[in-house]
Amino acid sequence: MYRERGDHIITQVTEHKAVLDTCKRLEKHGFRVTFLPVNADGLIDLGDLARAIDEKTILVSIMAANSEIGVLQPIAEIGKLCHERGVLFHTDAVQAVGKIPVDVIADNIDALSLSGHKIYGPKGVGALYVRRRNPRVQVAAQMDGGGHERGMRSGTLNVPGIVGLGKACEIAQAEMASEAARLGALRDRLKNKLETELDFIHINGSMEHRLPGNLNASFLYVEGESLLMGINDVAVSSGSACTSASLEPSYVLKALGLGDEVAHSSIRFGLGRFNTEAEVDYVAAKVVDIVKKLRELSPLYEMAKEGIDLSKVQWAAH
């Protein structure tokens, strides 16, 4: 619908595949897509964004919170910039909604995606906020027939899903402030315990601009999958769950400038509504135990301890 106005879309490299793959498909249909880089903390540079916008830019899509590293992009600043330049702003707020305040009016958000299952709602239901005025955002119909949902998505509505999503939002809204404080404290407790007990640990992504319940750490010289195997009674993930079918290290961590070997050593811890302090202590003790055990097995840890610079070793890669 905006094709006559321009052909340029801006996003960034640590977006979820739902956005990245969509942008790649649009490229095949003749759109130009700019994938902005992120800094070592996982944040985009607003100057980069401002420079990337040209007279043919029709859409900026930048996520609110990252699923792997929990990093929060400066959504309000991005929204303001987009509106000053007359460009629509979509944000993937699937990880942010219900966890941090999101205000589509104050933050100049034109379109926002959210999902029920990330906020303790039903699976299989989500929502796309579409701004109605200043500016009015027009969306091509996903399917025809009946004109439901303002003609954008015809078909009988999933009422139980919608009600469940609404209730989940209501509960999340009511508990957000206290829950954010509680999870932030638990997360910091986990981080402190790990950092106190272990050397060669690297926290991935900004700690300042971050979801309260997320911790992503690399335990150098220990391979992530072997670590998961040792803590198989805890639901954590190495790389990202969505792409864990591949043995490739996380593209998000690589975008932060981490080497493959550091990305291979990373674990994402996600804390939520039902986690307790006792569970955090259990996980911390278990991770410390397994990391120490695996480092006893690790030739790389031994070499690092001996002061050998692993980046200078000529590896016989196969």
Next chain:
Amino acid sequence: MAYSDKVIDHYNNPRNVGQLDKSSTEVGTGLVGAPECGDVMRLQIRVNPETQVIEEAKFKTFGCGSAIASSSLATEWIKGRTVDDALTVKNTEIVKELSLPPVKIHCSVLAEDAIRAAIGDWKKKNTAAETTEASNESEAAPETMTK
């Protein structure tokens, strides 16, 4: 990822973990794989110069559970065998013994490579030691890694 009971057993109770003095002429060291690929194995053997029998085998591995199990199993299999006999160990036998899934076959390949690299290092040292006995000391410890 479902692991076989044997992989889990080797992961929980790895056999022959450790290191041998890599400067000894009786010791061969193989370091294979690369950190950026997520697997590095170091396998070492101590060979009896009289009998050519591998009397000791040690490993350390950075990698997934299957990589740990493959290298642990490899040390078990080559211990007590002659060098030439140990070279007949095939990655497919490791795959079969540990019931490795297709995505983990590279772990067994790496273990076979590690055996060959360790034996190759030992052979290189010992042919070098025979030809130039005087320079034993300097020839004795060729770095498996350069720089």
